[in-house]
Amino acid sequence: MPKTRSLPAAHKLPAWTLTCAAVLALGGCGSADNLDNNGSGGGSTEDINTLPAAVRGNVQVKTYDGTSDDLLTAGLGKTGLSGAAPTFDVATAPTAAELRKSAIYNNYRGLIDSTATGGFGTIYGPNVDINGVATAGEGKIAGSEYIAWADTGSGRQNVTLMVQVPTTFDPAKACIVTATSSGSRGIYGAIATAGEWGLKHGCAVAYTDKGTGNGIHDVGSDLVLLRDGTPSTAAAAGIESQFSLPDSAATLAAFNTATPNRVGYKHAHSQQNPEKDWGRNTLDAVRLAFYVLNERYGAISPTTPGKRIRTIKPANTLVIASSVSNGGGAALAAAEQDLEGLIDGVAVTEPNAQPGSNTGMAIQQGTAAVVATHSKPLIDYFTYANIYQPCAALSAAAGGGTAVAAAFWPAVFTTFATNRCTALATRGLITGADLAAQSADALAKMHAYGWQSEQDFFQQSHYRFATNSIVMTYVNSYGRFSVADNVCGFSLANTSALGDVTAQLPAAQVTLFGGGNGVPPTTGVNIVYNDSVGGAKLDFLGVSPTSATADFALDGALCMRSLVTGKDAVTGTALTAASTLKAQSDRVIAGINEVQLTARLGGKPTVIVAGRNDTLLPINHTARAYYAKNQLVDSAAGAAEVRYYEVTNAQHFDS
Numbered sequence: 001m002p003k004t005r006s007l008p009a010a011h012k013l014p015a016w017t018l019t020c021a022a023v024l025a026l027g028g029c030g031s032a033d034n035l036d037n038n039g040s041g042g043g044s045t046e047d048i049n050t051l052p053a054a055v056r057g058n059v060q061v062k063t064y065d066g067t068s069d070d071l072l073t074a075g076l077g078k079t080g081l082s083g084a085a086p087t088f089d090v091a092t093a094p095t096a097a098e099l100r101k102s103a104i105y106n107n108y109r110g111l112i113d114s115t116a117t118g119g120f121g122t123i124y125g126p127n128v129d130i131n132g133v134a135t136a137g138e139g140k141i142a143g144s145e146y147i148a149w150a151d152t153g154s155g156r157q158n159v160t161l162m163v164q165v166p167t168t169f170d171p172a173k174a175c176i177v178t179a180t181s182s183g184s185r186g187i188y189g190a191i192a193t194a195g196e197w198g199l200k201h202g203c204a205v206a207y208t209d210k211g212t213g214n215g216i217h218d219v220g221s222d223l224v225l226l227r228d229g230t231p232s233t234a235a236a237a238g239i240e241s242q243f244s245l246p247d248s249a250a251t252l253a254a255f256n257t258a259t260p261n262r263v264g265y266k267h268a269h270s271q272q273n274p275e276k277d278w279g280r281n282t283l284d285a286v287r288l289a290f291y292v293l294n295e296r297y298g299a300i301s302p303t304t305p306g307k308r309i310r311t312i313k314p315a316n317t318l319v320i321a322s323s324v325s326n327g328g329g330a331a332l333a334a335a336e337q338d339l340e341g342l343i344d345g346v347a348v349t350e351p352n353a354q355p356g357s358n359t360g361m362a363i364q365q366g367t368a369a370v371v372a373t374h375s376k377p378l379i380d381y382f383t384y385a386n387i388y389q390p391c392a393a394l395s396a397a398a399g400g401g402t403a404v405a406a407a408f409w410p411a412v413f414t415t416f417a418t419n420r421c422t423a424l425a426t427r428g429l430i431t432g433a434d435l436a437a438q439s440a441d442a443l444a445k446m447h448a449y450g451w452q453s454e455q456d457f458f459q460q461s462h463y464r465f466a467t468n469s470i471v472m473t474y475v476n477s478y479g480r481f482s483v484a485d486n487v488c489g490f491s492l493a494n495t496s497a498l499g500d501v502t503a504q505l506p507a508a509q510v511t512l513f514g515g516g517n518g519v520p521p522t523t524g525v526n527i528v529y530n531d532s533v534g535g536a537k538l539d540f541l542g543v544s545p546t547s548a549t550a551d552f553a554l555d556g557a558l559c560m561r562s563l564v565t566g567k568d569a570v571t572g573t574a575l576t577a578a579s580t581l582k583a584q585s586d587r588v589i590a591g592i593n594e595v596q597l598t599a600r601l602g603g604k605p606t607v608i609v610a611g612r613n614d615t616l617l618p619i620n621h622t623a624r625a626y627y628a629k630n631q632l633v634d635s636a637a638g639a640a641e642v643r644y645y646e647v648t649n650a651q652h653f654d655s
Helices: 015-026 077-081 097-113 191-200 234-240 250-258 274-297 327-337 378-392 403-407 411-426 435-448 452-477 554-565 579-596 623-636
Strands: 034-035 055-064 143-150 159-166 175-180 206-207 214-217 223-225 230-231 264-265 318-324 345-349 490-495 525-530 607-611 644-648
Touching: 034 234, 055 274, 143 274, 175 274, 175 327, 191 318, 206 623, 214 452, 214 644, 223 234, 230 234, 234 435, 264 490, 264 579, 274 318, 274 327, 274 452, 274 579, 318 327, 318 490, 318 579, 327 607, 378 435, 378 554, 378 579, 411 435, 411 554, 452 490, 452 525, 452 554, 452 579, 490 607, 554 579, 554 623, 607 623, 623 644
Parallel strands: 175 206, 175 318, 318 345, 345 607, 607 644
Antiparallel strands: 034 055, 055 143, 143 159, 159 206, 214 223, 214 264, 223 230, 490 525
């Protein structure tokens, strides 16, 4: 049963502040020590504090003084976060501390607007207190940071867990906020959103990278990254690698010979389908938070020497599951799966919430027509967008070809998108006698598939920066494919200005922990279309064998769509056993089914905030659909306690 516990007086905020916080939060260093893996000891009946079962190895802890270095800004403060990126003393060999500072800087700025004109430093930011008042300080927060692995013991999962405990934490008013990483980011991926809110309110913050993060394995050099971001080789790192490809040495050698200079990424190529465990990972982070809090503040056992008693417990601790995007979806999954009464409430924005089958409800906005298509799985609507979005982006309604788009839409992309429209028309997938009509029809198809006119303007930028990377990563993840499978002809590598595959750059690789976002394209690593006419090319420059034109590798996009639907993407006929795609499609569909949510929150008070202009995670498939399903399943049980706020003129990256 959910706990019924009021917010402690010290943490209570005016109602308007809670709403703003929901939008925004959902919206020298000491030496390293180790906390030993404690056992329960001696058959004592005391509630001895023990390390959570999911944790492998020791828990490392570092203390930050809040001046030279700190939990929230890595010593940069408000001024540093809004300034130039931190540099490394030795560019080719950054230290773990330098990589941490880089990661906090880049992840902080990756999720919020860090400019003064956007409100940074006045409306929000480290120096803005919990009452919304901008202070003259830098917003640095002293405290301790604990890091551990969650793993089966094999080293194949190595999910990073982290707990930050500010010096302002009061065990008499204990609170924990979760900050599961957004996107495929690393452990600091939600520090600017849920992390900042929790630390400012004196709460411990429980983070996890949920098995994604910047885990890279360079097949040619055997380079991998350790948990602190420093480089090693897979052979030397062993089970301490963030990610090592699980394939045999023979498989990787053959892959490297056939397609040299390629890399594998953890989210895409771990063969674990990590998304199915994002809720569990979030709960494991909460369990670790309780452990470290009791190691610090728990009563000393009178009967078991050297042990602490669990005195900070779920019953006397406020726990809020929070984060944004994928982290928000993980918070909802954790709340659904919470059988221990760990979580008191949920506050998320733009969550990747996949509600699964949702035929018992309809969506209608105002007097507009009832939404024809909703509640589709993420990879379903992304592979749909991957086909039609670049053509739709040229439509007048989407602002195609405007000067505003020039910064992220090179002129040659209009040529490629035009080729995409032509190729789609040739296959009978869109209609229209000219480009204007064809692009309008492509956009109309996207509207019919759940996108709204409010999201039109962002079709171009999202195709440029997000759609293909999500498709590549999630299809591989759901199907548990090997890096050597080159699914639908795609792989990952560095590329030249002409789009040709080039060797990996060690100087760039060592910066990945701080600058990467866990899902290529990132920090020099791009998506490559191996099947391009004339040889492997950057996917945006790919020439499809069918059309013989540079059409953003449409053949590959259609292949990916077929794997998700189990049907030929052009004819609509079901894949058969005779098709080489059928077995792969079955694997992808099985993986998709593993990650669908139930929307059963069991009466946990929940706030979901989403932007109506969200083109990345369109609300008819995510926030709206999840909320509606929750009203159906929890209302039937008399337990619907979810509030949904939809913000107009707000898109996915306005968190």
